[in-house]
Amino acid sequence: MHQHKIKLGIFGFGVVGQGLYQTIKQTKGLQVEVIKICVKNKSKKRLADKKLLTFNKSEILNNKEINVIVELTNDTEFAFEIVKEAIKRGKAVVTANKKMVAGHQKEIFDLQQKFHVPVLYEASSCGSIPIIRNLEEYYDNDSINAVEGIFNGATNYILTKIFDDNKSYSKALKEAQEKGFAETEPNMDVGGYDSKYKLCIIITHVFGVFVKPEQIFNYGIEKISDFDIKIAKEKNCKIKLIAFTRKIGNEIFGAVFPTFVKPDNILYSLENEYNGVVVEGAFSEKQFFLGKGAGSYPTGSAVLSDISALRYGYKYEYKKYFQDLNLKFKDDFLVEVYARSEHKNSIRKNDFASISEEYKSADNHFIIGKIRFSKLTTSSWIRKPHVNVLITPENKLENLN
Ligand SMILES: NC(=O)c1ccc[n+]([C@@H]2O[C@H](COP(=O)([O-])OP(=O)(O)OC[C@H]3O[C@@H](n4cnc5c(N)ncnc54)[C@H](OP(=O)(O)O)[C@@H]3O)[C@@H](O)[C@H]2O)c1
Incomplete structure (x- = not known):
């Protein structure tokens, strides 16, 4: 893979797929070529060259010229099948699919070890924020005590509109959907599931423990009432949907919960569709990452960053897992x-x-x-x-x- 030209087979040409395609077209000097794009719906109009499109996954998986598979579909089980097939064929994988990665972390890890093929998924966790690579590289020897943050742009947008503009929950949700921040099936966002999938992935790279989504409790923002908002304001707080994980002794805790946040917390002023991640190291103390957690270009650019990293043979080393920290997840x-x-x-x-x-x-x-x-x-x-x-x-x- 070192310095070779990257030849892509892309699955999915929706919000992220198109963002990636445009980003590749507009970035000069890239040693990256799109060979094929696989989609599902034959009647949709596409903004890509017709010759690139296929509806048959084998046209990508069996194409020997293609050395990197980019998985950007919204179908979790299909996505996992593609990832498995790609790894077995020795093709590196880049994906943005948090639900698929979170649900199959250990299998994806095992397959990487067995076939010596990298799978990168920076875009799956907080969109454009380079949190996974930072946890892997920068914090590899720092003992991290906690990570917390706002991992979902749609809910942060909704809560901002409720708090700052006095909008109703339903109006704010509709607006978030219209702007493309919220999923059509809003429960994924407002129920805290999306944040939970990201938290699972982040826990692996923070503490070296593979936690399944079923092990993490998530509570959403759907039931926040006018009374709750009044109480929050009286206490000089805002309400944010916070995902957190914390180590105490040899035990790790984690959950996704709406939380009262005071002005002295950096997450208080994080508004609209922005995501933020606070990493609390034992020695480095608190550091803060801010960025857009969703959207076509921010996510497409995170995917492109992973693709570029493959040119230099980059792979996750799961350093915290191999450090054998002897930590246990406890709910x-x-x-x-x-x-x-x-x-x-x-x-x-x-x-x-x-x-x-x-x-x-x-x-x-x-x-x-x-x-x-x-x-x-x-x-x-x-x-x-x-x-x-x-x-x-x-x-x-x-x-x-
Ligand atoms: N949107 C964001 O801001 C964002 C941010 C971070 C991560 N992600 C993740 O990125 C992934 C893609 O999200 P998205 O928003 O781009 O989704 P999307 O706009 O709904 O697009 C999904 C794409 O997947 C294709 N697809 C679905 N099933 C397929 C199948 N069986 N075979 C081939 N193609 C198939 C669809 O094909 P058709 O076009 O034919 O329907 C469509 O092009 C998801 O896992 C999502 O969680 C999204």
Whole structure:
């Protein structure tokens, strides 16, 4: 692969595929050539040369000239099949598909070790922010204590419109969809799934532990009410959907949760579709990465950066995994939350280890207190439509031991 010309076979020509195609066309001096693009729908009009298009995956996979496969479809299972087939044929892979990578991390890792073929996926985690390569290269010997951030542009856009422009949730969501920040199926974004997939991938490169999406609890922003927003403003906070992972001793915690954020937190001023990642190293202390987490060109440029890196033989070395840090993912810790209900007595007070604030009115009742995370996530009340839960500003996690 060193210094050879890169000949691409691309799967998918949607938002990211077209962004990549335009970025390649507009970047001078690239040793990159697009050989074929595989898509699904035969009746769609395309902004690419007809000769490049195919509807048959084998035309790319069996083409010996193609040395790099770029996987940019929105079909998770199809994407994984393509990645497996490509690796077995010795073709390097670049993908932006967070759901596929997060769901199959260990298999993708094993295949890379077995066939000595690189798979790069920078664009899958926070779009244009080069977080994976930084974790792999820059922080390879620094012990990281925590990573937290806003990993989803659509929800950040919605929360910005709600907080700064006093828009309703449904209006803000519609606007995010119209601008192309939110998926057509909004649950992926607003339910916190997209952030969770990115968190899984980031945990691998921060702590060297492969965590499956099912192991990480995600809570969305759908139930944030006018009352919650009023309380946030009274407490001089904004609400942000935060993905976090933290190491305490030999245990790692992680979750995606709407969180009250104070002005002294750098994520407070991160607005609209921007993503931000705070890395807290044991020695380097806090560092902050900011960038657009979605969109055609920002994501296309991250994909192109991975393609270029292949020219120099770049591959992830999964350094933290091989350092054998002996860390374990645990979904139980003590956390302080605000739990609000429109119905009286829906939230079980007895589930809390301690309560620091309680409020009751005719329409709303809330408790702020510390609770075991496992008790919270398995409680009978957390999923009720009239109940909403947020993590309090400091997000002070405590080990149960
Ligand atoms: N959009 C973003 O800002 C963004 C940011 C970071 C990561 N990502 C990830 O990047 C990937 C692509 O996202 P996108 O927004 O570009 O999606 P998209 O606009 O919906 O485009 C998906 C493309 O995949 C093609 N496709 C689907 N199934 C296929 C199949 N079986 N065979 C061949 N082609 C198939 C579609 O073909 P047709 O054109 O024929 O329908 C379409 O061109 C996703 O995994 C997404 O999570 C997206």
